[in-house]
Structure formats: structure tokens, C-alpha cells
Amino acid sequence: MRHLDTLHRQRWQEACGRDRDLAGLAIGADVSFAISCGDTHAVFTFCNGYCQSDSGRQPAFTLVADDSDWETFFLKEPPPAYQSFFGMLMRVSSASIAGDELVMAQHAHLVRRVLDIGRETLAGTCVEPDPVRRSKADLSAGYVEIEIDGESLDIFYESAGHGRDVLLLHTAGAYARQYHGLMAESALTERCRLVAFDLPGHGRSDALPGVAPADYSLTTELYAQIILSVISQLDLDRPVLSGSSMAGEICLEMALRSADRLAGVIACEASDYVPGRTTPWARHPRVNQSLFVPEWINGLMAPHTSAACRQQVWWGYSQGGYATFAGDIDFYTGEWDARERVASIDTAVCPVVMLTGEYDYSCTPEMSKATAKKIPGAVYWTMPKLGHFPMAEHPSVFATHFIRALDLIEVDSE
Known part of the structure; x- marks a missing residue:
């Protein structure tokens, strides 16, 4: 060689x-x-x-x-x-x-x-220049109390903009901070109220009551319950629901079970089943999760991702709590399987747009496209030069795709 x-x-x-x-x-x-x-x-x-x-x-x-x-x-x-x-x-x-x-x-x-x-x-590098820094001064933050299985807990959320409610869901082992770049895009905030929250035990949200860190394991039922509780407690009016990776999967699930509560879904980096993403090293006692987990996900980004954006994603994953990433992956590549169900999504009630980055090797564009073909009326396209974390890899570029998706959902909702 x-x-x-x-x-x-x-x-x-x-x-x-x-x-x-x-x-x-x-x-x-x-x-x-x-x-x-x-x-x-x-x-x-x-x-x-x-x-x-x-x-x-x-x-x-x-x-x-x-x-x-x-x-x-x-x-x-x-x-x-x-x-x-x-x-x-x-x-x-x-x-x-x-x-x-x-x-x-x-x-x-x-x-x-x-x-x-x-x-x-x-060989050189195709890494793109760091983006222009955007201020977070217009972000509003707070806590909302939800109830899960009879127990109350406080969920941290952030919002920006005004207009149609859009609820943003973070990826496995992460938290709402990964949407800060997108929430600073004026082309979005001038037409939408963007809301992002931290799942229980992630970021600044309370952990699930009575659940030890090592016992945490995300399930479809729990995930759906949390989302509906946040929608209710924040009084969101039939929001557009969007997320990437495991959050893209739950978008499809919510389109199946709660279509009347949503204006539509933008499911990114999602398919009806994603095998092969579990790893024993994510919770191994002799492996530093603050180093291994961000490395495990680092390569899912496109090689064009700027150094600053890549570092933010890496650092965000390094801050995850013990076994939080592993517990989320239990849902992403294990418990959730909708291969026999996604065809039942009624896009006349809840429009579905699916987007996947060209460089996502976990949920590939081919996997997402095949899932979209099963859903009558769903729309899919591949995002060039983006990977598994489009909202964080290049927020401005992702915003153009996101606006196109919102336009399609608003047309279908008329």
C-alpha cells in the first residue's frame, strides 16, 4: 500500500x-x-x-x-x-x-x-471552515414538570422563535444543546417556535425516579409517554415533531400512535429498524465512557464537518451520564422494530418527511429510503455532505433542508 x-x-x-x-x-x-x-x-x-x-x-x-x-x-x-x-x-x-x-x-x-x-x-483534508458564530442570546430556557408512572420530575427545555410549534428531539446519549445552532437560524425562528428538551437523566433534566443509572433502558412506551407529556405540559399546539437517529425512529412511532397530536414529522437518520449499533464498550467498567462514546459516534459525521462543530458534538457526548448512551441504544438498535407497522402511518393525518445524511453509516440513506417507500405519501431525500448529526454538523445547511420539509408539511396540512 x-x-x-x-x-x-x-x-x-x-x-x-x-x-x-x-x-x-x-x-x-x-x-x-x-x-x-x-x-x-x-x-x-x-x-x-x-x-x-x-x-x-x-x-x-x-x-x-x-x-x-x-x-x-x-x-x-x-x-x-x-x-x-x-x-x-x-x-x-x-x-x-x-x-x-x-x-x-x-x-x-x-x-x-x-x-x-x-x-x-x-492526502489533505476536505474539512470545511468553521461557521460564523451565532449568539444564543435569544434562547429562552426553563423547566416543566411532567409525570411518568405516577412520579413527578422536572424536564429542562429551551425555545427560540415564534410561530408554528416545532418540537426537536435529541439523539441517543445527548441533550438539547445540539440544536443551539439550528435554533439561531433566523430563517427558522421567524416562522417557527423551536422547542428542544432534555430527556430524563440527560443534560439538565431530572433522572427517572427510582431508576439506578446502570438500570436505565429506554423503551418505546416510555419514550412516547415522555414526548406526549412534554407536549401537554408546554401546551404545544399540534407541533411538528423532528429528531435524528433514535429520535427519528420515535418520530415514526409517534406518527403511528399519536397522529392527531402532531402536524407532521421530520424523521432524520431513521428507518424502520437499525441493527448492529450496540457495543459492550459503552458501559464496560474498564473503558472510559467519556472518551469511548464520543469516539464511537465521531465517525458518524461527514468528513466535511468543521472542526468547531465536530468538537461540539464530541464534547457533548463526553458529558453524558454513566450508561445513558447505552440505555438509549437499547431502544435505537434493539427494542424498537417497526418493519411490519410503518406502512400503517396515515400521512393524510400526519405528513412524514424523512431526511438522511449522505455519510451516515449507521442508518444509511438506502435504509431510510426503503422505509419511506413503505409509507404511502412519505417524502424522502438524502442530504449531501452531512452525516448522522445534521443539526449540529452544519446547522445552516441543515436549516435549508428543514425549511423545505416544513414547506411540504404545511402544504399537506392545508
């Missing part, structure tokens, strides 16, 4: 030794790992916060893929799934981890940054 010949390997390793981000991530690390194609290896050793080469240590684990797949990975603008080695593990048959997978999970942050540096050094 060209990228593993002596010259390129030396440039790559030297760049790793100079990288400040990698040096910060490597504090306390003591590990050696390799990237391999056939008989050719690039070995990276970390000790006392420094990246070393030619240490002579045996790698604890090795990232393996075919030559052609590594060539594709290291392109300046890689195709979907190749933007991340986690994406390759899920969607590319030649990709695998040889050796100690636990050690790999413990050092996923180093692996990711080393591979990023490899692409930057050897």
Missing part, C-alpha cells in the same frame, strides 16, 4: 509526534498499536504522552483492511463509511481488529486521531 511505504510512514509518524491534539489525548497512555495491510505495518507507540516510532514493542492490537480499502480510506474526500475506521468495521468486509479489542476500545481516541493525521498528512 502506497501510504505504508517507508517515506509516507515516516512522514505520518513524524506528524503524529508534532500534533498537539494527539499529545493531549495521549496523556497517561502506554500502548502500542499497528495499522496493517498484508505484510506491511505502521506501528504507533505511546508512552508518557508522546508518540514514538520504532520502539520495538509488540502491538496490542492491529487495524486490518485490504489495500484497496485503505487507499479509499486515505482519500482527501473519502466516500461514505470510509470516513472512519468504525464505519469500515460496520460496512466494509475486509476491515477488522486483530489482537486485544478491549485495549483498542480503551484507546479509540488515539486510533482516531492517528488516522486523521494520516489522511491530513498524506
